[in-house]
Amino acid sequence: MKLIDGKAVSEELKNSLKQDVLEYKKKTGRVPHLAAILVGDNPASKAYVGNKVRACEHVGFRSTLVKLEDTVSQEQLMDEIKKLNEDPDIDGFIVQLPLPKHIIENQVTLAIDPKKDVDGFHPVNFGRMAQGMPAFLPATPYGILLLLKRYNIETAGKHVVVVGRSNIVGTPISILLSRKSRSGDATVTLAHSRTRDLPNIVRQGDIVIAAIGIPGFITEDMIKQGAVVIDVGINRVEDEGSLSGSRLVGDVDFESVKGGCSYITPVPGGVGPMTVIGLLLNTFKSANKEIYS
Ligand code: NAD
Numbered sequence: 001m002k003l004i005d006g007k008a009v010s011e012e013l014k015n016s017l018k019q020d021v022l023e024y025k026k027k028t029g030r031v032p033h034l035a036a037i038l039v040g041d042n043p044a045s046k047a048y049v050g051n052k053v054r055a056c057e058h059v060g061f062r063s064t065l066v067k068l069e070d071t072v073s074q075e076q077l078m079d080e081i082k083k084l085n086e087d088p089d090i091d092g093f094i095v096q097l098p099l100p101k102h103i104i105e106n107q108v109t110l111a112i113d114p115k116k117d118v119d120g121f122h123p124v125n126f127g128r129m130a131q132g133m134p135a136f137l138p139a140t141p142y143g144i145l146l147l148l149k150r151y152n153i154e155t156a157g158k159h160v161v162v163v164g165r166s167n168i169v170g171t172p173i174s175i176l177l178s179r180k181s182r183s184g185d186a187t188v189t190l191a192h193s194r195t196r197d198l199p200n201i202v203r204q205g206d207i208v209i210a211a212i213g214i215p216g217f218i219t220e221d222m223i224k225q226g227a228v229v230i231d232v233g234i235n236r237v238e239d240e241g242s243l244s245g246s247r248l249v250g251d252v253d254f255e256s257v258k259g260g261c262s263y264i265t266p267v268p269g270g271v272g273p274m275t276v277i278g279l280l281l282n283t284f285k286s287a288n289k290e291i292y293s
Contacts, residue, residue: 002263078108208227211233
């Protein structure tokens with residue numbers, strides 16, 4: 001079994017991006033600028049946004065954090081989005097999810113200018129992605145593609161089983177891997193909560209991608225000998241042995257699965273850091289007008 005080290009790959013990519021940003025600054029006299037809207041004080045969301053801001057500093061981007069109370073109205077949030085859409089210095093921005101229950105998430109997604117939608121959630125980017133046109137790819141699937149490429153894991157002709165059909169991970173990664181392209185050409189099965197005989201289906205996967213949100217859901221008996229296992233899940237579980245009383249685990253039962261597979265991503269340190277680099281690369285593409293000229 002070989003460990004797929006997302007932390008190391010993301011550091012390599014960040015260092016290379018840092019050089020590209022220096023060149024960009026020399027050429028244009030400015031630096032790429034990413035903004036994030038954070039609503040409320042959900043500790044996980046604060047940690048994710050904090051990571052993104054630190055990553056911006058690392059590569060030499062400017063970052064702006066817009067913090068809003070969790071009592072913010074739909075209208076106030078829309079106003080903030082409008083300001084960022086219209087600010088010529090902002091190359092891209094994200095609205096950190098989840099949002100409070102009274103906010104209509106679809107309206108938020110639709111309000112973001114697709115040209116600044118560096119999370120790749122707007123239907124314009126999603127549709128362009130599905131049709132193989134230039135698009136901002138959703139950051140986590142983008143990060144998974146980068147990991148597969150970095151480890152020379154062939155996808156053409158392989159059977160990929162994706163478990164979980166969310167709009168931000170499962171569905172887009174299943175589209176990307178089945179597209180006619182160098183990073184795709186796989187035969188993809190998208191499994192979910194209504195799939196019958198799931199273990200038998202997962203066992204057919206040459207590559208298994210778990211994006212479910214249930215700790216240790218994928219167990220040894222579901223993994224074919226030699227399969228590649230990509231664990232997207234980030235779940236906090238109690239751990240009396242740790243100082244904080246809890247720790248992060250994935251959707252894959254790492255200890256039981258690791259022996260039989262060829263490659264596996266750990267949690268933490270696998271897909272998580274790759275999501276951040278996916279976002280930074282999208283922002284750099286936006287600054288260079290690579291997707292929408
Ligand atoms: P989600 O929570 O929106 O949806 C979960 C999916 O799992 C659904 O499509 C559902 O059909 C499927 N599912 C639920 N129970 C199932 C069952 N018993 N059998 C089969 N399928 C089942 O998903 P999400 O937002 O993609 O998040 C999934 C996990 O990935 C979470 O742990 C989340 O924290 C994590 N995540 C990690 C990153 C990262 O950067 N690593 C990014 C996004 C999400």
